[in-house]
Amino acid sequence: MEKAAPVAFASAKMRALKEDELFPSTPGKFKIERSHQFHRQYQRCFASSTTIFLWVIFLIALTASFLSFQPFLSSSSRLSSAHSWGGLQWERQVRVSASPRRPSGLTVLVTGAAGFIGSHCSLALRKRGDGIVGLDNFNSYYDPSLKKARRSHLSSHSIFIVDGDINDARLLSKLFDIVPFSHVLHLAAQAGVRYAIENPSSYIHSNIAGLVTLLEAVKSADPQPAFIWASSSSVYGLNDIVPFSESHRTDRPASLYAATKKAGEEITHTYNHIHGLSITGLRFFTVYGPWGRPDMAYFFFTKAILAGKPITIYRGRDGLNLARDFTYIDDIVRGCLAALDTAGKSTGSGGKKRGAAPYRIFNLGNTSPVNVPTLVSILERHLKLKAKKHVIEMPSNGDVPFTHANITLAMAELGYKPTTNIDAGLKKFVKWYISYYGHAARGIFKTNL
Numbered sequence: 001m002e003k004a005a006p007v008a009f010a011s012a013k014m015r016a017l018k019e020d021e022l023f024p025s026t027p028g029k030f031k032i033e034r035s036h037q038f039h040r041q042y043q044r045c046f047a048s049s050t051t052i053f054l055w056v057i058f059l060i061a062l063t064a065s066f067l068s069f070q071p072f073l074s075s076s077s078r079l080s081s082a083h084s085w086g087g088l089q090w091e092r093q094v095r096v097s098a099s100p101r102r103p104s105g106l107t108v109l110v111t112g113a114a115g116f117i118g119s120h121c122s123l124a125l126r127k128r129g130d131g132i133v134g135l136d137n138f139n140s141y142y143d144p145s146l147k148k149a150r151r152s153h154l155s156s157h158s159i160f161i162v163d164g165d166i167n168d169a170r171l172l173s174k175l176f177d178i179v180p181f182s183h184v185l186h187l188a189a190q191a192g193v194r195y196a197i198e199n200p201s202s203y204i205h206s207n208i209a210g211l212v213t214l215l216e217a218v219k220s221a222d223p224q225p226a227f228i229w230a231s232s233s234s235v236y237g238l239n240d241i242v243p244f245s246e247s248h249r250t251d252r253p254a255s256l257y258a259a260t261k262k263a264g265e266e267i268t269h270t271y272n273h274i275h276g277l278s279i280t281g282l283r284f285f286t287v288y289g290p291w292g293r294p295d296m297a298y299f300f301f302t303k304a305i306l307a308g309k310p311i312t313i314y315r316g317r318d319g320l321n322l323a324r325d326f327t328y329i330d331d332i333v334r335g336c337l338a339a340l341d342t343a344g345k346s347t348g349s350g351g352k353k354r355g356a357a358p359y360r361i362f363n364l365g366n367t368s369p370v371n372v373p374t375l376v377s378i379l380e381r382h383l384k385l386k387a388k389k390h391v392i393e394m395p396s397n398g399d400v401p402f403t404h405a406n407i408t409l410a411m412a413e414l415g416y417k418p419t420t421n422i423d424a425g426l427k428k429f430v431k432w433y434i435s436y437y438g439h440a441a442r443g444i445f446k447t448n449l
């Protein structure tokens, strides 16, 4: 359902190259060869006792010079890091943003706060008087100017977003040192299904390595916060029993993205089991709405229809239409806040748990799947324009043909009840889109689709 534009692909390739430099695909290889070579030299040079003596002197000198240079090396790597944090002014901003404006308000670290769902949740928390600190690395998976615009919107409601990566353990430990967070709402991730074909390591970096770094910091924090995080409906993978229930199989993922989310559910389980972290995993079903993600179909269809460009619609293998259980952002936000409010406490301290802590998983969907032609016709009506449709068979790229949530559990435990249907939700999205991209949205796009 999500079809990326050619221009987006080209720039994504350049991104992939950059990421490849950071995360080589076979990090161990070079070291092994080097150590073989070293081994041969070692045998040659250490033949006599005098050379051993000279080598020892040399090694002592080397170690001494390394130790005296180390402080310089680590401070210079801090300076060259892409993200800047620290200092008195920065700490003051963090503290002010973190303090609740109501008695017994929550203090929440929101990761991915410059993202679609994270920005909406942060605003909703602030509106009811909770304290929030955002964390986001503003990566360029999609246009970072949209993330920056969300940040200025949040900052006008006095919410501060720290510019940093969830893989930065020093930053995390600093944040937990200066703020006694009651909750972590973890929404930072490499989202999207198809981008894994170009850049698989970005999914491992954010959804696995980053998750573990964050959980380590949460585990060691005092007080130990409750952890609420975004899993995905994609964990149902090849499951074809509908509607999808939390008790269904999730061991047959159809994409790397889904596999990393499934891994997250199991990784969080071990932190719950060993360290007493209170865990709530939320399986979101195709979230859409104002300030949404440009890599999702409803968003780039809107852009293309306004620009008079054709859109590609995927048809399922057997001629069936693809369908998604589209869920409006405000409904998801209410579900997230209810998950924060009902999360039991973590029970660990100093890395040990004192008793069992809750481990919960909920579907957050809308329960009425919408197929692509219907989605397009609703957009056409709200945009008052006809789409140029190009229908092709779906390639196998990780997208599943159908999603449909059973939300009985979330209704019972969270009081979750979606209230916005696709027509009302897309109307609000289109209104936002036109006001955000302005009249430029009509007809004068020079790029893609």
Ligand SMILES: NC(=O)c1ccc[n+]([C@@H]2O[C@H](COP(=O)([O-])OP(=O)(O)OC[C@H]3O[C@@H](n4cnc5c(N)ncnc54)[C@H](O)[C@@H]3O)[C@@H](O)[C@H]2O)c1
Binding pocket: 111, 112, 113, 114, 115, 116, 117, 118, 135, 136, 137, 138, 139, 147, 164, 165, 166, 167, 186, 187, 188, 189, 190, 191, 192, 205, 206, 210, 230, 231, 232, 233, 283, 284, 285, 286, 287, 288, 293
């Ligand atoms: N939107 C949906 O339909 C949907 C469906 C299922 C699950 N989810 C999940 O919900 C969460 C939020 O999704 P979204 O739609 O708001 O996506 P998004 O891409 O708009 O938001 C994610 C944010 O996290 C940030 N981020 C990514 N990696 C990071 C890292 N290593 N360190 C710090 N920040 C990082 C990004 O810059 C981005 O702003 C994600 O975990 C996503 O997988 C979303």
Ligand SMILES: *[C@@H]1O[C@H](CO)[C@@H](O)[C@H](O)[C@H]1NC(C)=O
Binding pocket: 242, 243, 245, 406, 407, 408, 409
């Ligand atoms: C939905 O899930 C609940 C359990 O959470 C189950 O009892 C119910 O039968 C499911 N409904 C359908 C229609 O599958």
